[in-house]
Amino acid sequence: MDSRARWQVVYDDLREAIEQGKYAPGDQLPPERELVERYGVARSTIRNAFTRLEQAGLVSAGAGSVGRTVRSSLEISFNATKFEVGEYQDDVVRGVDQWANDVEHQGWEARQQVTVTQRAAPAQVAKWLDVESKTRLYRRRRIRSVRRPGAIEWTPAMIADSWFPEDIATRQVNGVAPLLEERDITMPGGIIASLGIRQVKFIDELRSRMPRDEEAELLLLPKGTPVGEHARIGIDDQGRRVRVLVSVFAGDRQFVRYELAVNQSALSGNRGESS
Amino acid sequence: MDSRARWQVVYDDLREAIEQGKYAPGDQLPPERELVERYGVARSTIRNAFTRLEQAGLVSAGAGSVGRTVRSSLEISFNATKFEVGEYQDDVVRGVDQWANDVEHQGWEARQQVTVTQRAAPAQVAKWLDVESKTRLYRRRRIRSVRRPGAIEWTPAMIADSWFPEDIATRQVNGVAPLLEERDITMPGGIIASLGIRQVKFIDELRSRMPRDEEAELLLLPKGTPVGEHARIGIDDQGRRVRVLVSVFAGDRQFVRYELAVNQSALSGNRGESS
DNA sequence: ACGGATTTGTGCGTATGTATA
DNA sequence: CTATACATACGCACAAATCCG
Numbered sequence: 001m002d003s004r005a006r007w008q009v010v011y012d013d014l015r016e017a018i019e020q021g022k023y024a025p026g027d028q029l030p031p032e033r034e035l036v037e038r039y040g041v042a043r044s045t046i047r048n049a050f051t052r053l054e055q056a057g058l059v060s061a062g063a064g065s066v067g068r069t070v071r072s073s074l075e076i077s078f079n080a081t082k083f084e085v086g087e088y089q090d091d092v093v094r095g096v097d098q099w100a101n102d103v104e105h106q107g108w109e110a111r112q113q114v115t116v117t118q119r120a121a122p123a124q125v126a127k128w129l130d131v132e133s134k135t136r137l138y139r140r141r142r143i144r145s146v147r148r149p150g151a152i153e154w155t156p157a158m159i160a161d162s163w164f165p166e167d168i169a170t171r172q173v174n175g176v177a178p179l180l181e182e183r184d185i186t187m188p189g190g191i192i193a194s195l196g197i198r199q200v201k202f203i204d205e206l207r208s209r210m211p212r213d214e215e216a217e218l219l220l221l222p223k224g225t226p227v228g229e230h231a232r233i234g235i236d237d238q239g240r241r242v243r244v245l246v247s248v249f250a251g252d253r254q255f256v257r258y259e260l261a262v263n264q265s266a267l268s269g270n271r272g273e274s275s
Numbered sequence: 276m277d278s279r280a281r282w283q284v285v286y287d288d289l290r291e292a293i294e295q296g297k298y299a300p301g302d303q304l305p306p307e308r309e310l311v312e313r314y315g316v317a318r319s320t321i322r323n324a325f326t327r328l329e330q331a332g333l334v335s336a337g338a339g340s341v342g343r344t345v346r347s348s349l350e351i352s353f354n355a356t357k358f359e360v361g362e363y364q365d366d367v368v369r370g371v372d373q374w375a376n377d378v379e380h381q382g383w384e385a386r387q388q389v390t391v392t393q394r395a396a397p398a399q400v401a402k403w404l405d406v407e408s409k410t411r412l413y414r415r416r417r418i419r420s421v422r423r424p425g426a427i428e429w430t431p432a433m434i435a436d437s438w439f440p441e442d443i444a445t446r447q448v449n450g451v452a453p454l455l456e457e458r459d460i461t462m463p464g465g466i467i468a469s470l471g472i473r474q475v476k477f478i479d480e481l482r483s484r485m486p487r488d489e490e491a492e493l494l495l496l497p498k499g500t501p502v503g504e505h506a507r508i509g510i511d512d513q514g515r516r517v518r519v520l521v522s523v524f525a526g527d528r529q530f531v532r533y534e535l536a537v538n539q540s541a542l543s544g545n546r547g548e549s550s
Numbered sequence: 551a552c553g554g555a556t557t558t559g560t561g562c563g564t565a566t567g568t569a570t571a
Numbered sequence: 572c573t574a575t576a577c578a579t580a581c582g583c584a585c586a587a588a589t590c591c592g
Contacts, residue, residue, distance in 0.1 A: 552592105553591105553592095554590105554591095554592095555589100555590090555591090555592105556588100556589085556590085556591105557587100557588085557589085557590105558586100558587085558588080558589100559585100559586075559587070559588090560584100560585085560586070560587095561583100561584085561585085561586095562582105562583080562584080562585105563581105563582090563583090564580100564581080564582090565579100565580080565581080566578100566579085566580080566581105567577105567578075567579070567580095568576100568577085568578075568579095569575100569576090569577080569578095570574105570575085570576085570577100571573105571574095571575085
């Protein structure tokens with residue numbers, strides 16, 4: 001009758017039940033033992049179905065009496081056009097940067113932890129900055145976390161790594177090199193501008209990929225959760241690539257937003273759009 | 276000595292070998308049977324390790340003599356600022372749209388298959404278009420594929436679904452409704468403009484998520500491959516949301532690119548950027 | 551066109567370890 | 572401490588896909 005594999009029958013049933021809301025986000029799913037009885041199959045078959053539900057991002061697991069539960073998504077947006085490019089009004093007095101500002105407008109509390117290290121450029125970073133691979137660079141890492149006001153637990157939401165060539169990272173203002181300070185810093189116009197660098201253009205690249213092991217650990221990612229990678233390359237008025245900001249965020253917690261005004265003259269001169 | 280689980284020893288060894296290039300993209304990995312002997316563990320333990328390598332996107336599998344192979348990435352970029360917004364010059368005579376144009380500049384051949392259906396708005400689409408859920412809409416789907424010149428096989432790269440309200444989808448030019456035509460259409464200024472609609476603003480949302488079953492099938496995604504979802508909402512001069520273009524692409528084949536000019540006046544008036 | 555060899559896919563049963571409430 | 576539930580691990584058997592001669 002049913003040509004589907006046994007694990008797939010279980011998979012389809014559970015998936016349908018979840019999508020129809022019979023199990024709400026956070027609900028506990030039946031334990032393996034119970035499904036073994038209900039379907040009359042081996043435990044490994046049930047586990048196969050669950051493994052795939054985890055891969056599909058619908059279910060997460062924890063040993064003990066938590067069992068398997070339906071995943072929920074937080075859906076925080078991050079506006080990449082307002083960020084740096086546009087009209088954001090930040091609060092230097094409160095020491096809040098633009099990401100935090102954006103997130104707080106959506107009803108979250110935000111914080112970040114900063115670490116600065118010197119290290120050889122990974123291949124991809126070298127390509128972005130247009131330098132030799134393994135050039136010594138400075139990496140300013142910010143682990144950004146959010147929580148609902150009143151909540152106790154912080155949820156890590158983003159790893160934001162800025163990479164700088166040595167001469168830029170070590171530039172000083174008033175006797176200190178702000179990019180090397182391991183704390184949350186805000187400066188009028190942004191740190192980079194305060195160092196006398198005029199960024200005139202950004203190139204953004206956005207990718208969807210599976211996390212590296214380190215990222216999965218830092219972001220507390222359940223198995224099978226993809227990440228978004230947002231790389232912003234800053235180019236100054238000399239055409240030099242002065243830094244790249246690589247933001248890695250959990251796909252189930254955050255998305256990126258752009259707002260673009262249509263260039264009417266370009267559009268009318270344009271030809272052939274097959275929307 | 277080694278507190279790692281047995282499967283993890285195998286996982287770490289293989290992962291390191293792949294990352295160090297001992298197995299190049301496309302290379303075949305040792306079969307399960309051989310690793311069972313080498314490590315002296317059960318086959319299910321080896322399979323556990325491989326399952327996680329597949330989840331991490333490093334390895335893909337196929338029964339028979341193909342065995343397990345190291346995955347490669349194609350890395351096609353897709354410029355979201357030039358697309359519709361910017362200065363692209365397309366070729367109406369050749370009937371090439373902007374996506375194809377972009378891809379062909381990177382040395383690929385491109386084609387797309389178009390299907391148009393009428394259907395109830397899914398919840399997410401309804402939110403994007405700001406209409407009631409289940410409103411009848413038209414969906415214009417384009418399956419976009421690429422290949423290297425000279426190659427035989429087409430690789431599906433993107434599912435591009437445009438959703439329109441009924442009154443817009445059925446609008447006619449010269450007696451035909453171009454949005455309902457199931458073929459590749461290009462028009463001067465784009466189809467939408469030719470229908471008398473002036474889009475003045477786009478809102479783009481980008482997400483990283485696991486594919487739905489249908490998407491995995493259409494894009495021939497190996498297990499554990501995430502997708503990028505790029506939604507472009509078009510807003511006309513009345514403030515109406517006239518369409519949403521939802522592009523779903525394989526994370527291992529394509530990424531999105533934006534080029535942004537920095538608004539210097541906004542930036543200098545801006546305060547507090549903690550790059 | 552077919553058959554055999556290889557390799558992964560599916561499935562069973564069982565046992566023990568580990569995390570959680 | 573204990574019951575529950577998932578994690579890891581062993582071994583076995585047969586099915587299905589693929590490639591090659």
